[in-house]
Amino acid sequence: MKKILFVMALSSCLCHFTASAQSKSKEQVQVTINLNAIEKDKVPVTVLTPKIKTSEIVYHFPKIVPGTYSEDDYGRFIDDFKAYDKKGVYMTVSKVDVNSWKISNATQLASISYLVNDTYDIESTHDIFSPVGSNIDAGKNVMLNTHCFVGFFDDFKDVNYKVTVQHPETLWGATSMTDIDASNTSDVFETSRYATLVENPIMYSKPDYTTFKINDMDILIAVYSPNGTHNAEEIAPAMKTMMTAQKNFLGKFNSTKKYSVLIYLSDMQVENDAHGFGALEHPTATTVVMPEMMGVDELGEQLKDVVSHEFFHIVTPLTIHSDEIQNFNYTAPKMSQHLWMYEGVTEYFANLFQVNQGLITEDDFCMRIAGKITNASGMDDTMPFTTMSANVLTKPYKDQYLNVYEKGALIGMCIDIIIREKSNGARGILDLMQKLSNEYGVNKAFKDDELFAKITALTYPEVGDFLKTYVSGNTPIPYDTFLAKMGVTKKGVKSPGNPFIKGQIPYITVDQTTKEIIVRPETELNVFFTELGIKGGDILKEVNMKPYNLDNIYELIQASQTWQNDSPISVKISRGGQEQVITGKIKIPSEDKVGFEATDASKEKLRTAWLKG
Numbered sequence: 292m293k294k295i296l297f298v299m300a301l302s303s304c305l306c307h308f309t310a311s312a313q314s315k316s317k318e319q320v321q322v323t324i325n326l327n328a329i330e331k332d333k334v335p336v337t338v339l340t341p342k343i344k345t346s347e348i349v350y351h352f353p354k355i356v357p358g359t360y361s362e363d364d365y366g367r368f369i370d371d372f373k374a375y376d377k378k379g380v381y382m383t384v385s386k387v388d389v390n391s392w393k394i395s396n397a398t399q400l401a402s403i404s405y406l407v408n409d410t411y412d413i414e415s416t417h418d419i420f421s422p423v424g425s426n427i428d429a430g431k432n433v434m435l436n437t438h439c440f441v442g443f444f445d446d447f448k449d450v451n452y453k454v455t456v457q458h459p460e461t462l463w464g465a466t467s468m469t470d471i472d473a474s475n476t477s478d479v480f481e482t483s484r485y486a487t488l489v490e491n492p493i494m495y496s497k498p499d500y501t502t503f504k505i506n507d508m509d510i511l512i513a514v515y516s517p518n519g520t521h522n523a524e525e526i527a528p529a530m531k532t533m534m535t536a537q538k539n540f541l542g543k544f545n546s547t548k549k550y551s552v553l554i555y556l557s558d559m560q561v562e563n564d565a566h567g568f569g570a571l572e573h574p575t576a577t578t579v580v581m582p583e584m585m586g587v588d589e590l591g592e593q594l595k596d597v598v599s600h601e602f603f604h605i606v607t608p609l610t611i612h613s614d615e616i617q618n619f620n621y622t623a624p625k626m627s628q629h630l631w632m633y634e635g636v637t638e639y640f641a642n643l644f645q646v647n648q649g650l651i652t653e654d655d656f657c658m659r660i661a662g663k664i665t666n667a668s669g670m671d672d673t674m675p676f677t678t679m680s681a682n683v684l685t686k687p688y689k690d691q692y693l694n695v696y697e698k699g700a701l702i703g704m705c706i707d708i709i710i711r712e713k714s715n716g717a718r719g720i721l722d723l724m725q726k727l728s729n730e731y732g733v734n735k736a737f738k739d740d741e742l743f744a745k746i747t748a749l750t751y752p753e754v755g756d757f758l759k760t761y762v763s764g765n766t767p768i769p770y771d772t773f774l775a776k777m778g779v780t781k782k783g784v785k786s787p788g789n790p791f792i793k794g795q796i797p798y799i800t801v802d803q804t805t806k807e808i809i810v811r812p813e814t815e816l817n818v819f820f821t822e823l824g825i826k827g828g829d830i831l832k833e834v835n836m837k838p839y840n841l842d843n844i845y846e847l848i849q850a851s852q853t854w855q856n857d858s859p860i861s862v863k864i865s866r867g868g869q870e871q872v873i874t875g876k877i878k879i880p881s882e883d884k885v886g887f888e889a890t891d892a893s894k895e896k897l898r899t900a901w902l903k904g
């Protein structure tokens with residue numbers, strides 16, 4: 292999953308995968324989710340149980356789902372849990388923990404029922420990332436991440452699941468699963484086991500979708516835009532260009548025949564809508580949450596970066612993964628040591644393919660790498676990456692999680708550079724991943740402790756030394772040394788900044804009581820404010836005759852990203868209780884950043900193989 296902290300321009304990623312497997316038996320768990328009976332944003336769910344042979348049975352909701360790297364406890368959104376025997380009589384139920392319910396005299400159990408609350412409209416009460424959560428808006432939209440609605444019985448995760456979703460005729464379910472019911476008001480899906488169900492989200496809304504084909508892969512783009520600001524037809528062309536480039540870059544990594552992108556656009560003008568922007572990866576789908584207020588061009592750019600990252604999980608961990616992922620424990624997970632590969636190499640590919648396929652320039656790519664080096668420098672550079680990864684659910688390791696998308700991507704880059712140098716440009720890290728996929732694959736996991744040795748055997752001793760020193764070791768990576776191998780050296784650059792924020796520090800704040808936007812008085816202001824004569828403590832009332840406050844502050848930030856230097860501007864402020872209108876010209880602040888450029892002509896052939904090969 293890729294997470295975006297909008298306004299603050301911070302990004303991180305979360306993604307997940309669970310390998311498919313065959314059902315162990317012909318037993319079946321039958322689930323009915325009734326979207327016609329929603330009351331107070333709660334969906335009733337009924338589960339018909341398979342034959343239980345034990346005196347007690349426990350029904351669980353996940354504590355965590357693969358790749359999210361946080362313990363979210365989805366059972367806390369379940370109400371009114373009941374169990375019934377074959378005569379429809381209530382049975383004794385006790386709550387074991389926040390995610391689990393125990394049913395006594397379980398041999399007589401016939402069904403259970405419960406109500407599911409959504410997560411979007413109460414995000415202030417929890418930390419669940421929006422694309423992992425659920426939305427329940429009767430008659431309009433249901434973001435049905437299946438792990439939020441369906442749990443599992445002890446010892447029955449590997450049986451067949453049959454899920455029936457009853458819904459209004461006006462709502463259509465976008466998913467990569469196949470509906471085996473021809474009804475317009477009922478969808479029926481079957482999966483071979485619980486893990487496969489968890490990996491197949493469904494988004495119900497008024498039909499707004501488009502489809503296209505890339506080679507032998509069917510692509511579905513579905514959009515929910517509550518105010519009709521955007522639609523699938525306008526978003527699809529950029530998605531098709533990007534995903535075609537990805538398929539060309541990946542070559543033979545074609546692990547799925549259908550891929551769905553489910554896009555939920557949040558209404559930022561209401562307080563109780565989703566605010567966790569980014570995406571959640573599944574083997575055949577991605578759920579995306581973005582602000583609806585974005586312009587179509589910027590939305591396309593955000594989707595390019597976010598969805599491309601998720602799509603590259605086709606390589607890892609969908610195809611290449613450890614036992615910890617293949618046999619994921621939803622209630623007491625054991626984490627893998629290799630987030631540097633699952634997330635880091637994936638993030639590296641999400642940037643490399645763009646320069647490889649001509650979507651960005653080499654200078655753009657170098658600036659992105661420079662940004663990752665800067666971001667990684669703010670993290671703990673001596674914490675062994677394998678140790679952090681294996682312990683990512685607990686402090687202090689969880690505080691370093693975001694580094695998997697900064698230093699993790701740079702680890703992938705350095706391995707790529709070593710292989711390119713040793714092979715005289717003939718091979719790179721994509722070749723390594725192809726060899727690993729041949730060695731393992733979707734249904735064969737590797738042992739966590741054996742991966743480094745296998746990678747070394749498939750590449751060069753120098754790659755093994757790098758992994759031991761910089762990935763499982765505590766030595767900071769000398770990035771300049773590795774980039775110099777490709778003829779790339781450091782340089783200082785000036786980059787356009789944002790008038791209202793520098794790095795992670797905003798120049799404005801909000802009075803939560805009055806909702807007024809206030810220029811922070813304790814901050815040294817940039818040229819945008821000083822040239823207009825705006826001072827700390829001033830209240831920003833209007834910009835270019837449009838009123839702004841807490842309710843639409845995101846729109847102000849969004850608009851500022853399109854401003855041009857020396858364009859006219861008017862700002863209404865309140866200073867000392869007196870309102871005044873200031874007119875002048877926009878001055879865009881600049882920021883000093885570290886960049887890289889190609890300077891060694893003797894390495895041009897090798898550098899071209901790295902970026903274009």
